[in-house]
Amino acid sequence: MAKVTFIGLGVMGYPMAGHLKVKGGHDVTVYNRTTEKAEKWVAQFGGRFALTPADAAKDADYVFTCVGNDDDLRSVTIGADGCLSAMKPGAVLIDNTTASAEVARELETAAEARGCHFIDAPVSGGQAGAENGVLTVMCGGKQEIFERSRPVIDAYARMVGLMGPAGSGQLAKMVNQICIAGLVQGLAEGIHFGKKAGLDIEALIAVISKGAAGSWQMENRHKTMNEGKFDFGFAVDWMRKDLAICLSEARRNGAKLPVTALVDQFYGDVQAMGGKRWDTSSLLARLEK
Amino acid sequence: MAKVTFIGLGVMGYPMAGHLKVKGGHDVTVYNRTTEKAEKWVAQFGGRFALTPADAAKDADYVFTCVGNDDDLRSVTIGADGCLSAMKPGAVLIDNTTASAEVARELETAAEARGCHFIDAPVSGGQAGAENGVLTVMCGGKQEIFERSRPVIDAYARMVGLMGPAGSGQLAKMVNQICIAGLVQGLAEGIHFGKKAGLDIEALIAVISKGAAGSWQMENRHKTMNEGKFDFGFAVDWMRKDLAICLSEARRNGAKLPVTALVDQFYGDVQAMGGKRWDTSSLLARLEK
Numbered sequence: 166m167a168k169v170t171f172i173g174l175g176v177m178g179y180p181m182a183g184h185l186k187v188k189g190g191h192d193v194t195v196y197n198r199t200t201e202k203a204e205k206w207v208a209q210f211g212g213r214f215a216l217t218p219a220d221a222a223k224d225a226d227y228v229f230t231c232v233g234n235d236d237d238l239r240s241v242t243i244g245a246d247g248c249l250s251a252m253k254p255g256a257v258l259i260d261n262t263t264a265s266a267e268v269a270r271e272l273e274t275a276a277e278a279r280g281c282h283f284i285d286a287p288v289s290g291g292q293a294g295a296e297n298g299v300l301t302v303m304c305g306g307k308q309e310i311f312e313r314s315r316p317v318i319d320a321y322a323r324m325v326g327l328m329g330p331a332g333s334g335q336l337a338k339m340v341n342q343i344c345i346a347g348l349v350q351g352l353a354e355g356i357h358f359g360k361k362a363g364l365d366i367e368a369l370i371a372v373i374s375k376g377a378a379g380s381w382q383m384e385n386r387h388k389t390m391n392e393g394k395f396d397f398g399f400a401v402d403w404m405r406k407d408l409a410i411c412l413s414e415a416r417r418n419g420a421k422l423p424v425t426a427l428v429d430q431f432y433g434d435v436q437a438m439g440g441k442r443w444d445t446s447s448l449l450a451r452l453e454k
Numbered sequence: 455m456a457k458v459t460f461i462g463l464g465v466m467g468y469p470m471a472g473h474l475k476v477k478g479g480h481d482v483t484v485y486n487r488t489t490e491k492a493e494k495w496v497a498q499f500g501g502r503f504a505l506t507p508a509d510a511a512k513d514a515d516y517v518f519t520c521v522g523n524d525d526d527l528r529s530v531t532i533g534a535d536g537c538l539s540a541m542k543p544g545a546v547l548i549d550n551t552t553a554s555a556e557v558a559r560e561l562e563t564a565a566e567a568r569g570c571h572f573i574d575a576p577v578s579g580g581q582a583g584a585e586n587g588v589l590t591v592m593c594g595g596k597q598e599i600f601e602r603s604r605p606v607i608d609a610y611a612r613m614v615g616l617m618g619p620a621g622s623g624q625l626a627k628m629v630n631q632i633c634i635a636g637l638v639q640g641l642a643e644g645i646h647f648g649k650k651a652g653l654d655i656e657a658l659i660a661v662i663s664k665g666a667a668g669s670w671q672m673e674n675r676h677k678t679m680n681e682g683k684f685d686f687g688f689a690v691d692w693m694r695k696d697l698a699i700c701l702s703e704a705r706r707n708g709a710k711l712p713v714t715a716l717v718d719q720f721y722g723d724v725q726a727m728g729g730k731r732w733d734t735s736s737l738l739a740r741l742e743k
Contacts, residue, residue, distance in 0.1 A: 266651075289665045301665045303658075326661035328653060336651040337658050340644040344667040347640015350713045355633035358700070358709040362555075362625040364617060369626050372615035376578050376590045377688075378633040380669035399666075411647070420647040421741050423720075424639045424713055431712075452710050 167317060170225040172196045172218050172241050172248060173262075174206055177288065177295045178231035181261065181321040184298040185229070186210045189320030196221035196241075222248035222256075227317050231261040234406060235268045243275050254280035257314050261302075263287045263403075265410050266332030266339075269305055273331035282310040285331060286318065287338040291399050299323040303341070305333035339411045345382070345445065346408060346428040352382050353448040356390050360453075366391040386446040393453075398444030405432050456606060459514040461485045461507050461530050461537060462551075463495050466577065466584045467520035470550065470610040473587040474518070475499045478609030485510035485530075511537035511545075516606050520550040523695060524557045532564050543569035546603050550591075552576040552692075554699050555621030555628075558594055562620035571599040574620060575607065576627040580688050588612040592630070594622035628700045634671070634734065635697060635717040641671050642737040645679050649742075655680040675735040682742075687733030694721050 169189070171182035174197040183206070186193040193212040197203040203214035215221035218241045222228045228248050232238050238260065242249050249258065249272075258276050260269065260283070269285035276283040284306035294300045301324045304311055311327045318325050328337040355378070359366055370387045373379070389395070408429040415422050431451055438454065440447045458478070460471035463486040472495070475482040482501040486492040492503035504510035507530045511517045517537050521527050527549065531538050538547065538561075547565050549558065549572070558574035565572040573595040583589045590613045593600055600616045607614050617626040644667070648655055659676045662668070678684070697718040704711050720737055727743060729736050 289662070289667070291666070294665075301661060303661055324661055324664060326657060328658060328661070333651075333653060336648070336653055337661065339651070340648045340653065340658060341662045341665070341667045343647055344640045344644035344662070344669075344672065347643060347713070348637045348667065348669060351633045351636020351640065354636060354709070354711045354714050355629045358632055358704060358707070358711065359625070359629045361707040361709040362622075362628070362703070364622060364625055364629065368615060369617060369629060372590060372592055372613055372617070372626065373578070373630045373633070375613060376630070377580070377670050377674075378578070378630045378637065380633075380637060380671075381666050382669075383633065385666075414651070415647060418647070418650040420643070420650040422643045422647065424636070424716065425643050427713065427716070 166190050167226040168192045168224050170194045170222045170228040172221060173231040174202045176292050179206060180295045183210050184321040186212055188298055189317060194221050217246040218248040219246045219251035223251040225256055227257050227259060228252060229259050229261060235264050238262050238264050238268055242272055249275055249279060252281050257282045257284060257310055259284045259286050259314055261286050261288055263338055263407055264335060266335040266414060269332040269335050283331060284310060284314050285334040287334055289341050303328050303334040303337035305329055305331045339414055342407045343411055343422060343425050347424045348380055349382055349445055350428045350448050353452055356449055357452040390446050390449045395443035395447040395450060400442045401432050401435050401445060401447060402441045404445045405429060455479050456515040457481045457513050459483045459511045459517040461510060462520040463491045465581050468495060469585045472499050473610040475501055477587055478606060483510050506535040507537040508535045508540035512540040515545055517541060517545060517547050518550060524553050527551050527553050527557055531561055538564055538568060541570050546571045546573060546599055548573045548575050548603055550575050550577055552627055552696055553624060555624040555703060558621040558624050572620060573599055573603050574623040576623055578630050592617050592623040592626035594618055594620045594624060628703055631696045632700055632711060632714050636713045637669055638671055638734055639717045639737050642741055645676060645738055646741040679735050679738045684732035684736040684739060689731045690721050690724050690734060690736060691730045693734045694718060
């Protein structure tokens with residue numbers, strides 16, 4: 166049992182912090198920008214909440230962050246009243262935000278300058294994965310710190326891997342999102358074509374999903390896609406945020422991402438159609454428009 | 455045990471005909487444009503070979519065709535010495551070629567005009583699937599004829615489904631190839647980016663392949679992609695043939711296939727790089743050029 170702080174109680178962070186308390190059995194203090202959500206969390210799970218990231222983090226062995234983007238992340242860590250200013254030497258900052266590899270390296274440097282440690286640990290598995298505590302966690306950082314943090318992370322994860330030095334967790338998450346972009350567009354074109362061709366989509370998927378066209382997305386999204394149901398899942402706004410990070414990093418490392426860049430534009434069309442909160446599978450709605 | 459004819463002993467047809475003989479226990483007669491291959495097949499499996507499709511088909515209950523394209527298919531069925539001219543009333547023509555939905559409907563009409571029947575039955579699973587007799591077979595045609603033919607088809611298949619009237623098997627196969635086009639390009643961009651980012655691809659895939667980015671292609675192709683090994687599998691030339699059929703049908707039914715069309719162009723680049731016989735996963739080689 167460790168002293169754990171969780172900063173950022175969004176759709177992902179709220180249940181993840183809950184698993185650290187209930188499944189992990191840790192002594193958890195939370196912080197959230199809007200205090201109401203922190204109060205609600207404490208009412209549901211026990212523990213304590215604090216009014217600043219620094220105050221929340223001052224006694225912790227492990228400080229988790231799960232916020233919206235690089236700027237929010239800098240604000241709650243190295244900003245005024247950020248957690249790093251208060252963390253005790255030897256404590257580990259574990260960041261679950263999907264952010265740039267750059268900010269991860271920056272935070273490792275800032276943490277180590279204070280005698281603390283850092284792991285970037287973006288997750289995949291969405292809201293359902295967070296609620297069920299079965300997320301995939303892609304970590305970057307030093308082996309020893311990863312080994313020490315892993316049993317704590319396990320409270321909300323099914324699969325945890327160290328991908329390399331700081332930033333590598335973020336780079337792995339980028340690969341994940343790049344693969345999804347092309348895959349979901351291919352699936353959307355396939356289902357769109359199938360409907361235009363008059364095929365029974367359920368019967369079709371039952372036959373092709375076990376073969377070379379098969380994927381998690383086909384298995385888990387074809388039914389809602391066929392029904393035109395998109396008001397759930399991983400929001401297009403968030404996917405575009407992630408793809409912007411991928412495309413920016415690719416500009417740096419020289420990778421060519423022609424279809425990822427195109428699909429990012431397609432998601433722009435979906436946003437313009439009113440689909441900012443729709444699931445990523447809504448690329449189909451754009452084709453059907 | 456039925457009298458079966460198999461026309462077209464290519465990389466797919468050769469082992470499929472073998473399964474009809476050995477696993478199905480049928481009385482098999484084969485025909486191939488180059489007779490040497492038919493002689494070799496008979497030396498390996500027994501049975502007989504004939505010198506024309508008509509001669510091969512004259513006593514058969516089921517006549518299978520598995521040739522290169524629409525024109526080859528017309529030639530061995532309704533062309534001079536084509537099998538339909540010799541088939542007895544009630545016999546079923548089962549076409550395993552990946553062809554247009556149009557030619558499937560045309561062949562059903564031609565078969566029925568002679569008192570025969572027709573099933574379009576393109577397969578997926580590649581050379582390995584054919585050799586191991588575990589293909590996925592997408593059928594189009596009449597329910598009763600499908601039910602009668604299914605136990606015979608089972609000799610080389612793991613999954614057999616009726617997708618609708620004649621041509622529907624071909625349309626289902628098109629959906630399969632459309633899904634694969636986007637999926638493989640996304641996977642290629644992901645692995646390309648991961649290599650540029652300095653990630654250990656094996657460690658990365660071990661973590662992300664169970665989640666939302668996971669697919670048959672990721673599972674079965676990441677290792678060879680990472681090694682730059684493309685001299686195996688489903689050839690780019692054949693993929694382009696299939697994508698041409700998809701894009702042509704989409705022109706007819708109005709489906710929008712922007713990424714499929716783009717990936718078809720990318721495969722054109724791979725052909726120009728000398729990759730006509732490379733596996734479809736060679737989209738990665740194009741990005742790395």
